[in-house]
Amino acid sequence: MSSSSTNTTLNIPVLLASLGILYLFSKLWRAHLEMAKFDGIPAVGPSGLLSSFISGMRYVKNARELIKEGYEKYHGRAFKISIPNSGWMVIATGPELVNDIRKASDEYLSFDEALNEFLQIDYTLGKPHREHLYHVNVVRNAVTRNLSARYSDVRDEIIAAFSEEIPVTDDWTSINAYDTILRIVCRTSNRLFVGLPLCRDPDWIDLNIQFTVRVNSIAAIINLFPDILKPIVGNLLSPTGTATRRAHRHIGHIIQDRLDKQDQYGRDWEDKPNDLVSWLLDENPGGKYRTAEDIAMRLLNTNMAAIHTTFFLLSWFSDTLILHNDICHKFKSPSPASSTTWQSNRTQSSKLSERKSSPSLKNMDGAKFLWATSAKWIVFMKEVTRMVGVGVLVSGRKVMKDFTFSDGTRLPAGSTVCIPVWAMHHDERHYEDPNEFKPFRFSDMRDIEENGNIKHQMITPNSDYFLFGTGRHACPGRFFAVNELKTLLAHTLLTYDVKLEGFSKEVPEPTLFTSAIIPNQKAKVLFRKRIMMD
Numbered sequence: 112m113s114s115s116s117t118n119t120t121l122n123i124p125v126l127l128a129s130l131g132i133l134y135l136f137s138k139l140w141r142a143h144l145e146m147a148k149f150d151g152i153p154a155v156g157p158s159g160l161l162s163s164f165i166s167g168m169r170y171v172k173n174a175r176e177l178i179k180e181g182y183e184k185y186h187g188r189a190f191k192i193s194i195p196n197s198g199w200m201v202i203a204t205g206p207e208l209v210n211d212i213r214k215a216s217d218e219y220l221s222f223d224e225a226l227n228e229f230l231q232i233d234y235t236l237g238k239p240h241r242e243h244l245y246h247v248n249v250v251r252n253a254v255t256r257n258l259s260a261r262y263s264d265v266r267d268e269i270i271a272a273f274s275e276e277i278p279v280t281d282d283w284t285s286i287n288a289y290d291t292i293l294r295i296v297c298r299t300s301n302r303l304f305v306g307l308p309l310c311r312d313p314d315w316i317d318l319n320i321q322f323t324v325r326v327n328s329i330a331a332i333i334n335l336f337p338d339i340l341k342p343i344v345g346n347l348l349s350p351t352g353t354a355t356r357r358a359h360r361h362i363g364h365i366i367q368d369r370l371d372k373q374d375q376y377g378r379d380w381e382d383k384p385n386d387l388v389s390w391l392l393d394e395n396p397g398g399k400y401r402t403a404e405d406i407a408m409r410l411l412n413t414n415m416a417a418i419h420t421t422f423f424l425l426s427w428f429s430d431t432l433i434l435h436n437d438i439c440h441k442f443k444s445p446s447p448a449s450s451t452t453w454q455s456n457r458t459q460s461s462k463l464s465e466r467k468s469s470p471s472l473k474n475m476d477g478a479k480f481l482w483a484t485s486a487k488w489i490v491f492m493k494e495v496t497r498m499v500g501v502g503v504l505v506s507g508r509k510v511m512k513d514f515t516f517s518d519g520t521r522l523p524a525g526s527t528v529c530i531p532v533w534a535m536h537h538d539e540r541h542y543e544d545p546n547e548f549k550p551f552r553f554s555d556m557r558d559i560e561e562n563g564n565i566k567h568q569m570i571t572p573n574s575d576y577f578l579f580g581t582g583r584h585a586c587p588g589r590f591f592a593v594n595e596l597k598t599l600l601a602h603t604l605l606t607y608d609v610k611l612e613g614f615s616k617e618v619p620e621p622t623l624f625t626s627a628i629i630p631n632q633k634a635k636v637l638f639r640k641r642i643m644m645d
């Protein structure tokens with residue numbers, strides 16, 4: 112009896128170890144078979160089973176350099192790169208392949224499935240957000256359509272947010288740029304989304320800022336686990352319950368009231384607010400989606416798409432302007448005439464001398480804002496996004512059915528393909544002196560090229576510029592984002608003098624994490640009341 116029990120206790124560890132080894136081998140074998148499907152596509156770095164795993168680790172901090180290396184080596188073709196815990200990812204380069212991605216249908220290359228996998232939507236946002244994406248149509252249509260009707264509210268919120276967050280003082284005041292700018296962007300965007308007074312509620316602002324961070328970090332954790340364990344980990348970590356309850360406390364009664372009014376009076380009723388809540392209700396497919404919880408979650412989801420991206424860019428714009436005082440000076444002595452009298456096909460030198468001779472606008476409060484946001488040279492923003500951007504890659508698509516590029520390269524179903532936006536924006540085939548920051552690059556291109564005025568707008572996707580992605584999934588919020596950014600920037604420069612603390616000569620180093628380019632979280636900016644120049 113005692114000898115048989117000893118045998119059992121001895122056998123259990125042996126059994127567990129054998130199962131472990133078996134699991135490891137089956138995993139390695141499957142990984143080998145999976146990797147073999149990509150054999151025809153060249154790799155950046157080593158492509159062996161273990162060596163590619165190590166190279167995947169390098170991707171975490173060096174994605175930008177690795178992708179640039181592959182871009183230069185294999186330009187015009189597709190190459191593969193090892194991603195931690197996800198095997199190979201394919202990067203398409205050159206106009207033909209990028210155009211293949213732009214044209215491909217969702218049946219073959221799916222934006223939704225790529226996002227679904229990246230964000231683990233079932234667990235982080237909830238299944239309804241995978242099943243029905245009506246909020247995307249709302250951003251595409253109603254948000255954009257209502258921009259001019261709601262512009263004065265957004266501008267009003269920008270003025271209020273800045274005066275509370277960064278009081279106008281005669282002495283320099285040091286501000287933690289990251290947190291402050293993020294709150295201002297969140298509040299401003301929410302003036303359009305949910306209106307007053309909720310857009311100013313500190314807990315609503317905190318919820319929306321934190322929700323994005325939580326969703327991304329929880330998704331990253333879930334993605335570390337094998338598929339079989341994802342439901343367990345996903346349900347354990349899911350932020351949806353807490354977030355919906357917290358959002359519901361703020362907005363549940365407002366949504367319920369609108370639902371009741373819609374039941375009573377139909378789609379249009381007197382004094383119906385013109386905001387995202389109403390637009391979501393107008394587009395709502397009904398049934399299980401017509402609940403206060405579902406709509407509250409769509410609000411969080413839209414905030415997630417809107418806030419951090421816009422904030423990243425505003426940070427880069429501010430840093431760049433601070434370091435390029437010459438551009439700031441255009442704001443300090445602006446001329447309404449200069450924006451309207453600029454003609455096409457002028458020479459660079461005549462434009463520059465015109466900029467220098469701009470008369471003061473200091474007594475023209477109403478006009479100066481309009482001038483500041485409509486001035487042609489504000490397209491310097493586009494040059495900043497070209498230089499820095501928000502990510503190394505864009506337009507991730509999941510391959511749903513085997514896909515063949517126009518050069519014959521085959522992508523196996525189940526793989527993911529992306530466009531290397533950062534490398535493209537730094538390619539001399541697309542831009543002269545690509546590593547040089549030329550604030551008026553796009554302004555000049557707009558003046559000189561035929562149809563340049565349309566082609567080089569920041570919102571226009573074209574074959575050289577991919578900040579907002581490409582094809583039918585190109586960012587539908589870009590019209591709002593660009594208008595908001597121009598106004599945020601114009602207000603900053605018309606109200607404050609700004610300088611960087613500690614970083615006098617260079618833009619504070621961004622944090623690079625996998626394919627994200629994140630503004631420096633420690634950067635401090637000094638603000639004081641703007642001193643007018645004559």
Ligand code: HEM
Nearest residue numbers: 247416417420421506578579580581584585586587588592
């Ligand atoms: C400057 C800030 C922004 C940047 C850089 C940006 C960038 C992007 C990019 C790269 C995509 C994916 C495109 C693709 O895969 O080809 C995207 C999608 C999206 N963006 Fe933006 N975005 C910004 C602001 C906004 C704002 C303010 C909103 C909402 C008001 C928004 C809503 C969306 C939505 C809903 C999608 C998904 C589109 C779809 O499912 O087809 N974005 N954005």
